[in-house]
Amino acid sequence: MLQRLVRPLQAAFLFLILGPLFAHAAPAAPATVRFSVIKTAALPVREGLLFSGGRFGHEATSNFSAFLVQHGEHSFLLDSGLGSRVAEQYAQDMPLWMRPFFKYEDPVLPARDQLARAGLPAVTDIYLTHDHWDHASGLGDFPQAAVWVSAPERIHSQISQGTPGGAWPSQVGSPSIQWRTLTFQPVPYEGFDASLDQYGDGSVVWVPMRGHTPGSVGLFLRLNSGRRYFFVGDTVWSVAALKDASPKFWPARLIVDDDAARTQQMIDLIRAAMVRDPALVIVPAHDASVQDALGYFPKWVE
Numbered sequence: 001m002l003q004r005l006v007r008p009l010q011a012a013f014l015f016l017i018l019g020p021l022f023a024h025a026a027p028a029a030p031a032t033v034r035f036s037v038i039k040t041a042a043l044p045v046r047e048g049l050l051f052s053g054g055r056f057g058h059e060a061t062s063n064f065s066a067f068l069v070q071h072g073e074h075s076f077l078l079d080s081g082l083g084s085r086v087a088e089q090y091a092q093d094m095p096l097w098m099r100p101f102f103k104y105e106d107p108v109l110p111a112r113d114q115l116a117r118a119g120l121p122a123v124t125d126i127y128l129t130h131d132h133w134d135h136a137s138g139l140g141d142f143p144q145a146a147v148w149v150s151a152p153e154r155i156h157s158q159i160s161q162g163t164p165g166g167a168w169p170s171q172v173g174s175p176s177i178q179w180r181t182l183t184f185q186p187v188p189y190e191g192f193d194a195s196l197d198q199y200g201d202g203s204v205v206w207v208p209m210r211g212h213t214p215g216s217v218g219l220f221l222r223l224n225s226g227r228r229y230f231f232v233g234d235t236v237w238s239v240a241a242l243k244d245a246s247p248k249f250w251p252a253r254l255i256v257d258d259d260a261a262r263t264q265q266m267i268d269l270i271r272a273a274m275v276r277d278p279a280l281v282i283v284p285a286h287d288a289s290v291q292d293a294l295g296y297f298p299k300w301v302e
């Protein structure tokens with residue numbers, strides 16, 4: 001009888017002592033990593049205006065998108081798309097002579113409204129690939145969010161306001177924006193000389209892509225499925241440009257690319273990454289052909 005009682009007690013004792021050790025040794029389940037494309041507006045555009053060698057007889061679609069990225073319990077926006085106040089911002093800050101070349105069309109469906117309609121909380125962090133108007137327009141819709149940019153991009157957003165290809169005071173000029181600095185480590189990644197592994201698990205890795213603007217950044221995502229995506233901002237406007245390493249159509253390049261030679265180097269790095277991993281999906285900020293294939297919020301890419 002005593003023996004019958006002692007054995008369970010011994011087992012319970014061993015479980016209490018050793019259980020936590022085993023629990024500790026068991027590998028933690030990987031965080032859920034997935035993303036969703038939030039299309040806030042779209043514009044038909046001649047392919048020839050997107051990149052050198054593009055066809056002027058072929059109509060492409062340029063999206064204005066934000067990307068919702070989830071890593072475990074944390075979610076953030078990559079770019080903010082066109083926001084609820086884009087009409088006022090455009091009227092105030094788009095130079096008249098640039099309006100024929102840089103425009104948007106209604107309807108605009110701000111990311112904030114799409115998230116709210118889906119019952120999702122407003123995001124607490126927004127990362128900008130760069131500070132141009134079509135990426136920063138939605139910042140004001142998330143006043144509680146921290147806004148992350150690289151150090152050179154923060155300087156750019158301060159000194160370029162009011163210049164062609166510069167940031168807009170109506171979007172980045174508010175003193176209430178909670179700026180944060182995206183700081184790279186001297187750790188090479190995919191040919192880039194620095195990187196930032198945001199969660200330390202290799203799933204969300206930022207790289208500097210100076211060229212289109214002085215502090216442009218790119219993002220490599222590795223999902224739980226093992227699929228990999230490379231968000232390249234406006235380094236190219238179309239994946240078709242990568243085939244022949246084509247720069248932007250030359251007048252656009254002159255206006256919007258801060259450093260055309262550096263932008264070309266970034267295009268070469270993207271192409272090299274594609275050669276190393278042919279399954280890598282390149283996601284330019286504006287290319288609707290890529291984003292159509294991924295599907296749109298509330299659909300997730302997993």
Ligand SMILES: [Zn+2]
Nearest residue numbers: 132134234285
């Ligand atoms: Zn853009």
